[in-house]
Amino acid sequence: MKKYNLYLISFMYFAFANCTSSTDETTEENAVGIQVPSLELAWESDTTLLTPESVLYDTANDFYYVSCINGVPPDTKDGDGYITKMDANGKIIADRWVTGMSAPKGMALVGSTLYVTDISRIVMIDVTTGKITGEKEIKGAAFLNDMDASSDGTVYFTDSGTKKAYRMKDGEVKELFTSDDLAQINGVYLDGENLTFASMESGNVVQYSLLDNTATVVTDSLFGGDGVKKYKDGYIISNWSGEVYHLTTDWKKTKILDTQRAKLNAADIEVVESNNLLLVPTFFGNKVMAYKIKM
Secondary structure, eight states, X not given: OOGGGXXXXXXXXXXXXXXXXXXXXXXXXXXXXXXXXXXXXXXEOOTTOSSEEEEEEETTTTEEEEEEOOSSOTTOOOSOEEEEEEOTTSOEXXXXXXXXXXXXXXXXXXXXXXXXXXXXXEEEEETTTTEEEEEEEOTXXXXXEEEEEOTTSOEEEEETTTTEEEEEETTEEEEEEEOXXXXXXXXXXXXXXXXXXXXXXXXXXXXXXXXXXXXXEEEOXXXXXXXXXXXXXXXXXXXXXXXXXXXXXXOXXXXXXXXXXXXXXXXXXXXXXXXXXXXXXXXXXXXXXXXXXXX
């Protein structure tokens, strides 16, 4: 067994460990007086997406990009991974829009360049042509995962296999930090001068300050932590096994979606605040589900 196939085993552990308490409905369990969103299914894509891991909205072009691993294990350099392009209503308009990757996961868009993590490298794609224009191998990387970017082109990304977070700017890569608080570090979201991370194994959510390079555990027990996104004043974080949580500004968490009984995962989510939409790639469910967010 390959070393980082343990990551897949962890995936399955979280799925089975949490299934006994699951429901397929949204729940509101937070304290009285705290506004928590509810979700209503808006649409579903076709089930032709092979192991969709991440979804990203292209605001300028009104498209969604979906990274598809195309089977597991998710750390094998087999060359069968791809990116799909969907329209704003979830209709697939270019199935294997970009090929030539192995296990594409997190994505970030800067101008016309789409950055994608692919196991041990960052792939650059020109969205106007759908062509791979470059790649950057990350020395020592084991399982590159989620990604976010600033408007100036700085790209932030995680390595679930090494508990490290990185920054890349102008082609230069720098390790930001590594932390035992973020075992199997996954989701990352940039908000001003802060990065918010979620982790699969530790269940911690950590906020990292780019101003003073400090990392603080802001909440815990969110095991299987995958995608991290901002919605209004709070955060929305997915648990790969099929749960989605809302976190308030003081980091109180409430489960707002649970699809474990339906055997649908919740991988690297996207939030389109302008449309009040939450997009959930279902991994083994082979589709993306869109939910209307209601406050």
